Amino acid sequence: xxxxxxxxxxxxxxxxxxxxxxxxxxxxxxxxxxxxxxxxxxxxxxxxxxxxxxxxxxxxxxxxxxxxxxxxxxxxxxxxxxxxxxxxxxxxxxxxxxxxxxxxxxxxxxxxxxxxxxxxxxxxxxxxxxxxxxxxxxxxxxxxxxxxxxxxxxxxxxxxxxxxxxxxxxxxxxxxxxxxxxxxxxxxxxxxxxxxxxxxxxxxxxxxxxxxxxxxxxxxxxxxxxxxxxxxxxxxxxxxxxxxxxxxxxxxxxxxxxxxxxxxxxxxxxxxxxxxxxxxxxxxxxxxxxxxxxxxxxxxxxxxxxxxxxxxxxxxxxxxxxxxxxxxxxxxxxxxxxxxxxxxxxxxxxxxxxxxxxxxxxxxxxxxxxxxxxxxxxxxxxxxxxxxxxxxxxxxxxxxxxxxxxxxxxxxxxxxxxxxxxxxxxxxxxxxxxx
Amino acid sequence: xxxxxxxxxxxxxxxxxxxxxxxxxxxxxxxxxxxxxxxxxxxxxxxxxxxxxxxxxxxxxxxxxxxxxxxxxxxxxxxxxxxxxxxxxxxxxxxxxxxxxxxxxxxxxxxxxxxxxxxxxxxxxxxxxxxxxxxxxxxxxxxxxxxxxxxxxxxxxxxxxxxxxxxxxxxxxxxxxxxxxxxxxxxxxxxxxxxxxxxxxxxxxxxxxxxxxxxxxxxxxxxxxxxxxxxxxxxxxxxxxxxxxxxxxxxxxxxxxxxxxxxxxxxxxxxxxxxxxxxxxxxxxxxxxxxxxxxxxxxxxxxxxxxxxxxxxx
Numbered sequence: 059x060x061x062x063x064x065x066x067x068x069x070x071x072x073x074x075x076x077x078x079x080x081x082x083x084x085x086x087x088x089x090x091x092x093x094x095x096x097x098x099x100x101x102x103x104x105x106x107x108x109x110x111x112x113x114x115x116x117x118x119x120x121x122x123x124x125x126x127x128x129x130x131x132x133x134x135x136x137x138x139x140x141x142x143x144x145x146x147x148x149x150x151x152x153x154x155x156x157x158x159x160x161x162x163x164x165x166x167x168x169x170x171x172x173x174x175x176x177x178x179x180x181x182x183x184x185x186x187x188x189x190x191x192x193x194x195x196x197x198x199x200x201x202x203x204x205x206x207x208x209x210x211x212x213x214x215x216x217x218x219x220x221x222x223x224x225x226x227x228x229x230x231x232x233x234x235x236x237x238x239x240x241x242x243x244x245x246x247x248x249x250x251x252x253x254x255x256x257x258x259x260x261x262x263x264x265x266x267x268x269x270x271x272x273x274x275x276x277x278x279x280x281x282x283x284x285x286x287x288x289x290x291x292x293x294x295x296x297x298x299x300x301x302x303x304x305x306x307x308x309x310x311x312x313x314x315x316x317x318x319x320x321x322x323x324x325x326x327x328x329x330x331x332x333x334x335x336x337x338x339x340x341x342x343x344x345x346x347x348x349x350x351x352x353x354x355x356x357x358x359x360x361x362x363x364x365x366x367x368x369x370x371x372x373x374x375x376x377x378x379x380x381x382x383x384x385x386x387x388x389x390x391x392x393x394x395x396x397x398x399x400x401x402x403x404x405x406x407x408x409x410x411x412x413x414x415x416x417x418x419x420x421x422x423x424x425x426x427x428x429x430x431x432x433x434x435x436x437x438x439x440x441x442x443x444x445x446x447x448x449x450x451x452x453x454x455x456x457x458x459x460x461x462x463x464x465x466x467x468x469x470x471x472x473x474x475x476x477x478x479x480x481x482x483x484x485x486x487x488x489x490x491x492x493x
Numbered sequence: 494x495x496x497x498x499x500x501x502x503x504x505x506x507x508x509x510x511x512x513x514x515x516x517x518x519x520x521x522x523x524x525x526x527x528x529x530x531x532x533x534x535x536x537x538x539x540x541x542x543x544x545x546x547x548x549x550x551x552x553x554x555x556x557x558x559x560x561x562x563x564x565x566x567x568x569x570x571x572x573x574x575x576x577x578x579x580x581x582x583x584x585x586x587x588x589x590x591x592x593x594x595x596x597x598x599x600x601x602x603x604x605x606x607x608x609x610x611x612x613x614x615x616x617x618x619x620x621x622x623x624x625x626x627x628x629x630x631x632x633x634x635x636x637x638x639x640x641x642x643x644x645x646x647x648x649x650x651x652x653x654x655x656x657x658x659x660x661x662x663x664x665x666x667x668x669x670x671x672x673x674x675x676x677x678x679x680x681x682x683x684x685x686x687x688x689x690x691x692x693x694x695x696x697x698x699x700x701x702x703x704x705x706x707x708x709x710x711x712x713x714x715x716x717x718x719x720x721x722x723x724x725x726x727x728x729x730x731x732x733x734x735x736x737x738x739x740x741x742x743x744x745x746x747x748x749x750x751x752x753x754x755x756x757x758x759x760x761x762x763x764x765x766x767x768x769x770x771x772x773x774x775x776x777x778x779x780x781x782x783x784x785x786x787x788x789x790x791x792x793x794x795x796x797x798x799x800x801x802x803x804x805x806x807x
Contacts, residue, residue: 267691268506270606270628270663340607385583386605388626 071095071109072487073102077116077448081123082421083428083437092121094444097487101440116448116482120416123424123436124156124187124445124485127397129221129246129300129324129372132158132189134180135173136165141377141465146397147186149375149463151491153397154480156445157188157435159427162199163222169194169205171213178214186490187483188445190216190433195234195245201225204234211241216431219246221300222347224282226252232289239295244322244430246298249282249307250348259388261334261349269337271387274349276304283307287314290321298322298430301374303329303348304355308362315367322430324370325359327403328394328470336470342383342390343459343468346376360413369426371419373400377466395469399457401449402476410477416451448482455479497795501613501620504629505670513638513671515801519791520639520784522805527563527787534805536794537566543591544570546602546623547584552758552782553623553633557600560789566598588612598793601625606663619796627661633757634667636788638675640781641712644753649676654706656682656738657716657765658727660689664757665716669695682706683738686727703738707747714755715740715765731764740766745775753777 074092081087093102093111102109127150133141141149143160150158160177162168168177174191181189193210195218197203207218218238224247225231238245255278260266262273283299287310290297302308302323314321332350344350362368373396383390404423408414414422428436435445459472483491495511505513526534542561546554554570561568582590584603591599598619601609606626613620624630638648645651653672659665659681669692672679679697681688688699700706707713718734728734735741740754745767754766754776762768771778795801 262691264691264694267689267694268666270626270666272627340610381583384585386603386611387607388605 071111073111073113074116074121074446074448075113077119077121079121079438080417080420081438082417083123083425084439086438087417092438092446094446094484094487097444099438099440099442099444104440118450118452119481120449120451122420122447122449123438124483125154125401125423125447126157126427126433126436127155127373127375127400128159128370128427128431130158130160130375130397131163131377131393132160133377134164135176139379139465142184143180143189144184144186145463145465146375146377147189149397150187151483151485152463152480153399154401154447154449154483155187155397156447156483156485157190157433158397159190159192159216159431161219161221162192162194163220167194167199168192169197169199171206171209174210174213174215187485188435190431192217192219192246194218195220195225196230199223201227201230204230204237207234207237207243208241211243215243216433217244217246217298219248219300221246221248224248224250224252228285231285232293235289235293235295235297239293244296244298246300247282247286248300249279249286251278251281254278254281259345259349260337261351263334263352265334265337269340271337276306276351276355279304279348280306280310283310287311287319287321290314291319294320296320296322296430298324300324300372301326301329301348302359302362302368303351305358308358308367312362312365312367322370323362323368324372325363325368326372326374327396327400327407329359330356330407331403332470340387342385342387343394343470343472345387345390345392346374346394346470347392360408360411363408363422364413369422370430371400371404371422372427373397377464378468380467383468393468395462395464395466398462398464399469399471399476401480402455402457402478403471405451405478406476444484444487446484447480449478450481451478453477453479453481496801497799500796501609502631502792502796503609503613503620503622505631505634505667505674506629508674510674513635513674516635516788516791516795517639517642518802519795519799519805520635520788522802523790523794524784524787526790526805533563533565535565536799537561537564537797540566540597540797541595542566542568542598542600542793543596544568544600545587545591546571547573547608548602548604548624549573550602550624553602556782556785557623557789560786561598561793563786564790564793566793584608584611585615588616592616592618598796621792621796624663626663627666628663629667630663631667632785632789632792633664634671635792636781636785637668637714637755637757638671639784639788640755640777641753643780643784644777645711648672651677651711652680652709653677653712653714654680654682654710655714655716656703656740658687658718659683659692659716660687661719662716668714669697673697680706680710684728684734704744704747707744708749710748710752712753712755713740713748716757717759718761718764735764739764740770742767742770745770751775755781757781
């Protein structure tokens with residue numbers, strides 16, 4: 059029943075009829091029809107009247123710009139047992155995502171124009187959705203010397219990041235930000251002070267105490283968020299703090315944004331849905347970095363979203379092979395899958411709990427990330443690529459690890475009952491996912 | 494009395510007070526067996542016990558070995574230095590290989606918290622946790638409880654002070670659960686770096702002044718200062734540790750005359766406890782070791798389908 063459909067003829071004009079069109083960039087939230095011609099969104103009054111539209115009814119469904127996830131690990135090159143560009147983008151399509159941003163912590167890391175050229179070629183040949191690439195901040199991701207950021211920008215990166223690692227040297231971070239601001243590239247930071255997290259595998263608190271697992275305190279994130287705010291203010295560079303997990307991070311970003319500092323943040327589905335008590339059974343599919351924290355942290359993240367302090371949702375889709383995860387908790391790699399399940403989890407935690415409405419949630423998954431990265435994506439404006447997601451908000455389903463299109467199975471939402479799912483995904487007018 | 498239904502013994506946190514009592518009562522019966530000239534009973538004849546010690550330990554391994562042998566089981570011990578784990582085999586594969594040899598029990602000592610639970614969920618064999626990281630060491634908690642009860646009778650209302658490296662101690666955690674479930678009042682003492690406030694959530698008191706805690710204590714349990722590499726961050730020097738948290742003769746003056754001094758071993762003489770006090774009349778440190786065998790026999794016997802102490806008496 060669930061399958062990725064073969065690309066259809068993008069040139070046959072079609073019309074998505076009667077759906078609730080939510081296009082936050084154009085302040086649109088109304089029932090209507092959406093027309094696609096030659097892979098672009100069009101105004102039907104401005105094309106020849108003789109055009110014959112294939113009509114596709116999407117009554118009762120929500121029609122949005124193709125969703126964007128700016129934090130995805132596609133694992134190519136070098137770790138293609140976990141995921142490939144082909145499998146990862148198929149997984150994205152199934153989740154309703156038409157544009158994703160690939161993290162550079164591959165093997166070798168994406169730290170120069172040669173790797174980027176290889177990667178872009180591989181994307182061209184195997185990707186099912188749009189993939190934007192990022193480059194490392196530091197050479198070999200070692201946090202010591204600057205990577206050739208300018209050359210990588212010319213080669214096509216949209217941001218720099220050492221994601222999975224965090225630059226500990228504040229001088230290097232300062233110089234990277236000065237350099238990035240010159241090139242107008244945002245920097246994504248995985249905020250983690252290593253001296254505070256040595257050996258840490260879960261949130262430090264009651265449950266780490268009970269389970270005897272080494273704690274990873276919220277402080278380790280907050281101290282780097284604080285540093286990043288100070289450096290963003292000084293350098294005027296755009297710093298995007300990835301996968302925020304704690305009260306203190308939200309509080310500091312709130313304060314800094316109030317002063318106009320160019321600091322941004324994202325929240326993942328697992329930090330919105332899970333708390334550290336989920337690790338009780340030592341299930342390594344609940345081991346991620348940063349770790350899920352407490353109810354109070356979760357509430358602060360939701361408040362940050364409600365108040366517009368946090369403007370982006372992203373999955374940190376991080377596939378790992380079953381055999382890599384089926385080990386002692388201390389030894390398992392950090393990371394969980396996200397692309398296929400995140401929309402449903404956002405609906406459950408943000409819409410159902412009335413944190414924000416649909417329009418704001420879709421903005422967090424479309425125009426907000428597109429603006430941060432200056433992508434020509436995330437809208438349904440006339441003339442743009444017809445990247446479209448059709449969501450059935452009432453579709454009830456149960457997440458099952460074994461049904462994932464990813465090469466990996468490490469979801470932390472296995473067996474969770476959810477409502478709402480992408481039922482059609484179009485990239486440049488091609489239907490690439492349908493159920 | 495309640496009956497035993499679990500396949501494994503992974504933690505004391507998950508046991509009920511009744512289950513703990515059943516083990517202690519059964520241990521009492523085995524202690525009687527151990528005082529006989531012939532210390533062997535046929536309860537586990539034909540059963541195979543594997544001691545899988547991925548983290549080194551001498552005392553616990555020998556204690557389990559003796560316990561299993563006195564129950565007439567066949568025992569094999571495997572330590573990490575000589576095992577395939579050293580060659581890169583995963584814990585899961587090692588355990589599955591042992592299971593393929595039809596072993597009945599796996600006694601696991603491992604440096605990772607949760608390792609015993611990991612095996613218990615994947616094996617048909619009974620898994621006994623002989624210490625997993627900083628999580629739990631259930632048979633140590635049980636033998637400590639047994640030793641206290643032997644001397645003090647009812648545990649309800651008893652004041653137990655546990656002093657030392659609590660943060661990294663599986664012994665502390667198992668004792669906290671066993672003692673609080675049995676109605677004892679537990680106070681943790683030690684440097685704040687090793688006794689974080691988060692422990693209050695486990696239903697215990699915390700006191701950073703050892704001298705204040707001592708006068709009320711019925712039992713003082715001292716834990717080994719370990720993790721040598723972390724020592725410099727967690728406290729400045731052994732000398733300073735002794736001055737604040739060592740059970741010195743001077744501090745001992747503040748204690749009740751019938752206070753029990755306990756230590757799970759191995760002791761750093763003159764560090765956690767004064768050397769003479771460790772050998773003195775209030776010390777039950779070696780009784781703990783003796784009782785360890787009886788308790789481990791009780792656990793092996795109950796996991797193997799044993800009914801309880803009544804069966805042993807008859």
